[in-house]
Amino acid sequence: MDWYIHQGIRTLLADSDAKVRRAVLAVYWLISVVTIMLLLVNTSKASKPPGMTPYHQWVLSIFLTLLITKVVFIVVLMFGDIYRLFAGLTNLVRKSPRANGSYFPERRKLISQAAVVLAAVPFASFFYAMLKGKYDYKVHRQTIYFDDLPEAFDGFTITQLSDIHSGSFDNPEAVQRGIDLAKAQKSDLFVFTGDLVNNVAGEIVPYINRFNQLKAPYGQYSILGNHDYGDYIEWGSSEEKAANLQKLKDHHKTLGYKLLLDENIALEKDGQKIVLIGVQNWGRDFIKVGNLDNAMQGVQPTDFKVLLSHDPTHWEEIVRYHPSLIHLTLSGHTHGAQFGVETDKLRWSPVKSRYLDWAGLAEHHKRYLYVNRGFGFLAFSGRLGIWPEITVIELKKGNPS
Numbered sequence: 001m002d003w004y005i006h007q008g009i010r011t012l013l014a015d016s017d018a019k020v021r022r023a024v025l026a027v028y029w030l031i032s033v034v035t036i037m038l039l040l041v042n043t044s045k046a047s048k049p050p051g052m053t054p055y056h057q058w059v060l061s062i063f064l065t066l067l068i069t070k071v072v073f074i075v076v077l078m079f080g081d082i083y084r085l086f087a088g089l090t091n092l093v094r095k096s097p098r099a100n101g102s103y104f105p106e107r108r109k110l111i112s113q114a115a116v117v118l119a120a121v122p123f124a125s126f127f128y129a130m131l132k133g134k135y136d137y138k139v140h141r142q143t144i145y146f147d148d149l150p151e152a153f154d155g156f157t158i159t160q161l162s163d164i165h166s167g168s169f170d171n172p173e174a175v176q177r178g179i180d181l182a183k184a185q186k187s188d189l190f191v192f193t194g195d196l197v198n199n200v201a202g203e204i205v206p207y208i209n210r211f212n213q214l215k216a217p218y219g220q221y222s223i224l225g226n227h228d229y230g231d232y233i234e235w236g237s238s239e240e241k242a243a244n245l246q247k248l249k250d251h252h253k254t255l256g257y258k259l260l261l262d263e264n265i266a267l268e269k270d271g272q273k274i275v276l277i278g279v280q281n282w283g284r285d286f287i288k289v290g291n292l293d294n295a296m297q298g299v300q301p302t303d304f305k306v307l308l309s310h311d312p313t314h315w316e317e318i319v320r321y322h323p324s325l326i327h328l329t330l331s332g333h334t335h336g337a338q339f340g341v342e343t344d345k346l347r348w349s350p351v352k353s354r355y356l357d358w359a360g361l362a363e364h365h366k367r368y369l370y371v372n373r374g375f376g377f378l379a380f381s382g383r384l385g386i387w388p389e390i391t392v393i394e395l396k397k398g399n400p401s
Contacts, residue, residue: 051199080111129382162332165376167203194225194310201247283311336386
């Protein structure tokens, strides 16, 4: 790839001074080689505690940005070279060489210029995603109607965060802006639906005094996500891994969050109640620890139920077919791939090839699922098009007007 781009740059700078051309090409090769070397070195480091740090993620993100930029540049050059190929073959068949004796035309500078312009789009976009987009918090409001919602809870609001991935943060003040935005919603209930850290419990420690600012009149509740179990790095022993998980559970308590581990709790208002259920992680192709039946012990069929379950495939495969009606499930996990397009008429992300429901509201026979796009980020240190989310759910009694 780099050799092919090298040829395009030479064509682009054909009229420039030879020293300038050599300097530009040298800088290009230096950036490419250094980025790949840093990526290879840090890949080996990322397999051990404390896992992938913000520095590792920046290296990976820059590599991916350059890779996609190069692909776009190459595609444009290839269109020009395909034309050159057909023109040359035509001249060869006709035995009609060009003035310089060659049958094939030279690369046109205009093609290289077009390649630079088009390649600049992903280059600029991905750097925006890394510098600004990953902290560009958006509030998504969703009103959901239920015929059997207890009247006391008509208008009850829930603020949901998911996938904080605190080990990825590199700008505490930007994170605080997101927390302040969540606080400003003044909801009745706060819930967090998993992946507090990337791998290690200590990742959340620098942010405890920030995220413990999130309070609600009816409490703060949380569950575990697949990353919280520490499965993606090597540990010295099973005891060390278990101790890390216990530390993380303790941090939930310090944050002021009641961690629901396959259990439920009744929220009462004016003599009526709804039941909040929380399960450990259960995901297709991911760790399956959660047990919904255990979590629902003591819950009556007529109770209004809200379930916290990190992975939306749990709803897809089990919850929506469960004998007991679970009215609303709140999930996260997908991040919306941190990349995509969301407009009034178009909604696309590459993650849609893996998940039936990857962001926003879904419904199946009066069983609702809301998938939060995630507060943080992982691996790619940025977000583009799929911005970090603070969800506000309003429960309403009756049917939408």
